[in-house]
Amino acid sequence: MLIAAIPVFLMRNFEFAAAQAREQHDCIKLRNVYDSMCQSWTNQNSETQSHAESQNRSRVLTSHNPQRSLIAESIAYDKLWSDVISLQQRIERLEFRSEGICQFLYKGKCFWIEARFDGITCDQARDICSAYEAKLGNVYSENHYYMLLGWLRVLATDGNFQAWLGMTYHPQSRSVSLTDGSEAPFIKWRPGHPRNVVTSSCSMGLRASRKWRSPNQHLFHACANREELRGVICEK
CATH class of the missing domain: 1.10.287 (Helix Hairpins)
Structure with a gap:
């Protein structure tokens, strides 16, 4: 293959x-x-x-x-x-x-999805993007969020698909930051999130459903060190 x-x-x-x-x-x-x-x-x-300057404008030929x-x-x-x-x-x-393997552009930034159906950790996801001199992706707006969902939905062959992002959830302040440390401009949590967890920070992912009207599509935090998702969104 x-x-x-x-x-x-x-x-x-x-x-x-x-x-x-x-x-x-x-x-x-x-x-x-x-x-x-x-x-x-x-x-x-x-x-x-x-x-x-040398002639009167009125003498210019009408033709x-x-x-x-x-x-x-x-x-x-x-x-x-x-x-x-x-x-x-x-x-x-x-x-x-x-x-890279750019699937679409958003405000001058290139995004693509690397699928790993056997599962990868966040560190492994970061290494995959780094191989292209890229980083884990961010979500920059509501419109961008739905664009990413659309691409993930194509990979949700068995019902849903979850991919790593570069955003970070901070439980103490219940805030989310982008890879550059700035505050995330848009968040749509899964039901029940964010949870109260005893850790300094959590990685984040995006979940899409095969059915585009499904309510089970959202951002979520993943705080376990060895938690695995089936893909990663890279940004360059």
Whole structure:
């Protein structure tokens, strides 16, 4: 099974690299066209101003309106610049995906799920993400929470799926922090959580159900040292 998976993984990386190269080429071409048009526009604008200074504007031929022409060209340049920025953003997305196994982006951060159906501890989960120079994932908003649930739901073949997160529950203050130590902006606890536990901190996970309307989907804390879940959400 592993042998069969390797060519697929390599093929995905080759596809990403090829697409990235094509878009980088397109972006360079657009930049060159944009720079050339900007230079042309600057020269024409300068010539028009010089002409206006030497002659009365009322004598400009009615068959040609330099000002209207300049406005039209300015709109065209803005459109070109918009295309350049769009290509740059697509290149960044491809770079994220080629460096890891990115399933989706959220506010510039790459997320993917590593399934380990035999079960892994939180330390093992952290090592899996670290292999990609990534970290355990956070939940940044309600919208992000439901996006993650959607991806986990695909793996819930026997009814539910639970994956490690990088967030930490602090029993003494009953608060939750992200991997950078800041306060978690969104929490949706499982029924009965958070519990009163005698420990300084607890790791956290996310549970999804195969049935998207199921109420048994939530964040939870896992305080046992050797507790195992079936996957991990990585963030880069």
